[in-house]
Amino acid sequence: xxxxxxxxxxxxxxxxxxxxxxxxxxxxxxxxxxxxxxxxxxxxxxxxxxxxxxxxxxxxxxxxxxxxxxxxxxxxxxxxxxxxxxxxxxxxxxxxxxxxxxxxxxxxxxxxxxxxxxxxxxxxxxxxxxxxxxxxxxxxxxxxxxxxxxxxxxxxxxxxxxxxxxxxxxxxxxxxxxxxxxxxxxxxxxxxxxxxxxxxxxxxxxxxxxxxxxxxxxxxxxxxxxxxxxxxxxxxxxxxxxxxxxxxxxxxxxxxxxxxxxxxxxxxxxxxxxxxxxxxxxxxxxxxxxxxxxxxxxxxxxxxxxxxxxxxxxxx
Amino acid sequence: xxxxxxxxxxxxxxxxxxxxxxxxxxxxxxxxxxxxxxxxxxxxxxxxxxxxxxxxxxxxxxxxxxxxxxxxxxxxxxxxxxxxxxxxxxxxxxxxxxxxxxxxxxxxxxxxxxxxxxxxxxxxxxxxxxxxxxxxxxxxxxxxxxxxxxxxxxxxxxxxxxxxxxxxxxxxxxxxxxxxxxxxxxxxxxxxxxxxxxxxxxxxxxxxxxxxxxxxxxxxxxxxxxxxxxxxxxxxxxxxxxxxxxxxxxxxxxxxxxxxxxxxxxxxxxxxx
Amino acid sequence: xxxxxxxxxxxxxxxxxxxxxxxxxxxxxxxxxxxxxxxxxxxxxxxxxxxxxxxxxxxxxxxxxxxxxxxxxxxxxxxxxxxxxxxxxxxxxxxxxxxxxxxxxxxxxxxxxxxxxxxxxxxxxxxxxxxxxxxxxxxxxxxxxxxxxxxxxxxxxxxxxxxxxxxxxxxxxxxxxxxxxxxxxxxxxxxxxxxxxxxxxxxxxxxxxxxxxxxxxxxxxxxxxxxxxxxxxxxxxxxxxxxxxxxxxxxxxxxxxxxxxxxxxxxxxxxxxxxxxxxxxxxxxxxxxxxxxxxxxxx
Numbered sequence: 065x066x067x068x069x070x071x072x073x074x075x076x077x078x079x080x081x082x083x084x085x086x087x088x089x090x091x092x093x094x095x096x097x098x099x100x101x102x103x104x105x106x107x108x109x110x111x112x113x114x115x116x117x118x119x120x121x122x123x124x125x126x127x128x129x130x131x132x133x134x135x136x137x138x139x140x141x142x143x144x145x146x147x148x149x150x151x152x153x154x155x156x157x158x159x160x161x162x163x164x165x166x167x168x169x170x171x172x173x174x175x176x177x178x179x180x181x182x183x184x185x186x187x188x189x190x191x192x193x194x195x196x197x198x199x200x201x202x203x204x205x206x207x208x209x210x211x212x213x214x215x216x217x218x219x220x221x222x223x224x225x226x227x228x229x230x231x232x233x234x235x236x237x238x239x240x241x242x243x244x245x246x247x248x249x250x251x252x253x254x255x256x257x258x259x260x261x262x263x264x265x266x267x268x269x270x271x272x273x274x275x276x277x278x279x280x281x282x283x284x285x286x287x288x289x290x291x292x293x294x295x296x297x298x299x300x301x302x303x304x305x306x307x308x309x310x311x312x313x314x315x316x317x318x319x320x321x322x323x324x325x326x327x328x329x330x331x332x333x334x335x336x337x338x339x340x341x342x343x344x345x346x347x348x349x350x351x352x353x354x355x356x357x358x359x360x361x362x363x364x365x366x367x368x369x370x371x372x373x374x375x376x377x378x379x380x
Numbered sequence: 381x382x383x384x385x386x387x388x389x390x391x392x393x394x395x396x397x398x399x400x401x402x403x404x405x406x407x408x409x410x411x412x413x414x415x416x417x418x419x420x421x422x423x424x425x426x427x428x429x430x431x432x433x434x435x436x437x438x439x440x441x442x443x444x445x446x447x448x449x450x451x452x453x454x455x456x457x458x459x460x461x462x463x464x465x466x467x468x469x470x471x472x473x474x475x476x477x478x479x480x481x482x483x484x485x486x487x488x489x490x491x492x493x494x495x496x497x498x499x500x501x502x503x504x505x506x507x508x509x510x511x512x513x514x515x516x517x518x519x520x521x522x523x524x525x526x527x528x529x530x531x532x533x534x535x536x537x538x539x540x541x542x543x544x545x546x547x548x549x550x551x552x553x554x555x556x557x558x559x560x561x562x563x564x565x566x567x568x569x570x571x572x573x574x575x576x577x578x579x580x581x582x583x584x585x586x587x588x589x590x591x592x593x594x595x596x597x598x599x600x601x602x603x604x605x606x607x608x609x610x611x612x613x614x615x616x617x618x619x620x621x622x623x624x625x626x627x628x629x630x631x632x633x634x635x636x637x638x639x640x641x642x643x644x645x646x647x648x649x650x651x652x653x
Numbered sequence: 654x655x656x657x658x659x660x661x662x663x664x665x666x667x668x669x670x671x672x673x674x675x676x677x678x679x680x681x682x683x684x685x686x687x688x689x690x691x692x693x694x695x696x697x698x699x700x701x702x703x704x705x706x707x708x709x710x711x712x713x714x715x716x717x718x719x720x721x722x723x724x725x726x727x728x729x730x731x732x733x734x735x736x737x738x739x740x741x742x743x744x745x746x747x748x749x750x751x752x753x754x755x756x757x758x759x760x761x762x763x764x765x766x767x768x769x770x771x772x773x774x775x776x777x778x779x780x781x782x783x784x785x786x787x788x789x790x791x792x793x794x795x796x797x798x799x800x801x802x803x804x805x806x807x808x809x810x811x812x813x814x815x816x817x818x819x820x821x822x823x824x825x826x827x828x829x830x831x832x833x834x835x836x837x838x839x840x841x842x843x844x845x846x847x848x849x850x851x852x853x854x855x856x857x858x859x860x861x862x863x864x865x866x867x868x869x870x871x872x873x874x875x876x877x878x879x880x881x882x883x884x885x886x887x888x889x890x891x892x893x894x895x896x897x898x899x900x901x902x903x904x905x906x907x908x909x910x911x912x913x914x915x916x917x918x919x920x921x922x923x924x925x926x927x928x929x930x931x932x933x934x935x936x937x938x939x940x941x942x943x944x945x946x947x948x949x950x951x952x
Contacts, residue, residue: 164848
């Protein structure tokens with residue numbers, strides 16, 4: 065954990081120094097503005113989103129007892145995409161606290177999608193998480209289809225939306241940081257308090273119940289918290305894959321399955337990974353910016369396969 | 381052994397259906413405090429379902445369960461976990477917790493949200509592991525344990541809950557002969573020394589007959605017979621419920637009934653013994 | 654009064670001249686012709702096409718400019734200029750091209766473009782429909798495209814006229830004296846929002862025009878034709894000029910953009926980006942506007 069924290073700080077400092085504008089001490093006003101108003105919020109946002117995604121990954125992997133669960137299984141990212149599409153296509157000139165319509169509508173869309181999945185998950189008497197997973201698939205497909213339909217009729221905006229959906233931090237400013245900070249703080253605190261219960265849940269729903277856990281109530285709380293995390297993350301940065309799934313696994317390899325350590329460590333690891341990825345994305349082909357989501361999937365995919373091979377036993 | 385007059389568990393008109401399918405029908409029985417009650421019956425007679433109804437994993441479709449003088453429906457899950465411990469029959473261990481961590485999860489119902497485990501909690505956990513001879517395994521990941529070792533860990537976890545009632549579903553199914561006897565002896569000791577009440581599902585009638593002082597014989601979701609082993613383990617009952625011929629003799633050491641089974645057409649002579 | 658013998662001679666001369674004219678007409682007629690289109694495919698036509706379908710707004714505008722309005726039997730849903738195009742039947746999207754709809758209009762020439770995609774173009778040819786593809790990614794290619802269309806449709810004079818105008822407009826862009834030293838840097842800011850800026854790189858008309866003006870496009874030479882660039886890069890390059898379709902006041906209100914030399918020096922100019930993205934005759938007007946703009950800049 066200490067290692068991770070140190071690594072994060074180092075990475076942050078390095079990231080702050082990278083970019084087309086050269087920073088020379090003492091800083092002139094433009095350089096200072098670039099450092100404080102462009103790079104710093106971007107670094108902070110990348111870390112926050114990375115942490116949010118990683119923690120959500122931990123929560124879902126514990127909730128669904130499935131190591132392949134990622135933050136988007138409940139349809140959050142397709143809801144956000146639909147919201148963002150509607151915002152862009154309707155040319156809404158909504159401006160709240162420095163935020164344009166897109167992140168606001170993306171957030172609304174994400175929450176709507178997850179609420180739908182959650183509502184569907186309360187029906188039936190089968191295990192709620194299973195129903196929710198299935199509902200998530202259905203809702204995801206539906207919202208994606210709606211988005212594609214909208215884009216088909218307005219093809220000239222397609223590039224914009226697709227680019228946004230690939231994930232990126234080009235528009236990271238303090239306004240976005242302020243927007244998601246309260247949600248993330250609350251959600252992180254809540255997640256920490258779930259640690260013991262998640263441990264219990266790993267033993268099986270019946271066993272957790274026998275040990276005194278109100279399973280259904282707890283599951284709802286987890287879904288609620290996780291949804292806030294993902295909605296906040298996706299609304300400012302598009303859908304960035306693999307961090308949410310891989311960071312918990314990486315951490316589990318070293319720390320084990322105990323959520324009391326897994327949750328904070330994953331947050332650090334996720335933040336670090338995404339920060340590195342974003343820094344690469346904006347410097348590798350500068351001044352062209354690669355979408356971060358593409359980078360994380362490009363690197364994440366093969367890396368994940370390598371992890372699987374190397375540690376088949378350790379996952380158990 | 382003194383048997384206090386109030387039964388720890390009282391079941392009235394208990395019924396349970398999976399949709400249209402009746403599994404349990406109109407069960408009425410009482411479990412005396414401090415007893416070792418065994419639930420026996422053929423496969424599919426509803427033993428496991430009964431256990432699940434008793435620990436609120438399943439909600440009965442009719443009837444009620446009174447535990448420690450309270451209706452089970454009114455007891456909150458966490459409170460119930462302090463009074464009732466459950467040892468299930470199977471348990472898939474996918475995640476590499478250590479034995480100690482698993483056993484300490486039994487203290488969950490007692491922990492406060494903000495504080496962690498106290499010294500007293502660790503002590504209870506240690507005692508539970510020592511009683512089940514799993515202390516030596518404390519730091520091993522459960523994924524590396526054998527079935528029998530895992531079962532003992534589960535018993536330790538249930539004991540860590542310091543319950544008044546222990547429910548076990550075929551607790552000796554993965555244990556070898558000596559382990560089986562050890563666990564059964566442990567259970568008897570827990571009753572004697574700590575005033576625990578134990579309800580266990582057995583598939584081995586002789587084991588049930590030897591250790592239990594109260595038996596419930598189930599057939600097709602109904603109670604066919606209940607009472608002391610001598611009363612329940614009769615030739616007629618065995619034949620009626622299990623469909624096999626039996627010969628009952630007393631055990632040499634304990635004087636408890638011991639059943640010898642035979643296929644219906646194989647019994648040569650009742651007086652062979 | 655002419656004598657009979659004279660009339661006979663005159664009619665003989667007349668018929669002789671007619672035969673000569675006919676012979677001339679036959680030898681100078683272009684049809685049947687074979688032309689290579691800008692996809693590298695060859696097309697043979699036996700006679701001037703009478704039913705032409707246009708596969709892109711740019712092509713539509715070219716056809717109208719060459720006076721072929723009444724020979725057009727189908728245009729895409731995106732074709733909106735000139736206003737006379739409103740009465741024309743529609744064939745749907747530029748991509749994917751609705752082949753059945755195209756075929757149902759019984760064209761004898763489909764003027765396609767690179768936006769339709771190579772496969773639909775091939776499919777149309779395989780189905781026996783004469784298809785000619787234009788791919789004007791530069792002004793030179795556009796000039797060639799116009800002339801090819803002129804040859805295809807026997808409107809060479811009009812085509813040549815258009816090309817001459819285009820070349821004149823291009824020539825007007827060149828700076829009067831060869832400027833020594835550094836070229837002024839320009840940012841081409843496309844989009845409706847400063848938080849969502851796109852820029853034109855190599856392979857676009859805007860980039861080419863701006864370079865002809867003697868300016869340096871900071872988004873050029875980066876390897877893409879349309880793309881987004883890092884805000885920091887813009888700040889680091891500090892362009893002296895900005896061409897945009899947005900209101901210049903937006904730049905002055907943004908905390909980052911207002912520091913740029915271009916914004917401080919009031920060198921933010923509005924242009925119509927849409928006309929620059931259509932390879933057609935309206936580019937000539939757009940270039941003329943640019944030339945006027947350059948004069949504003951020099952002041």
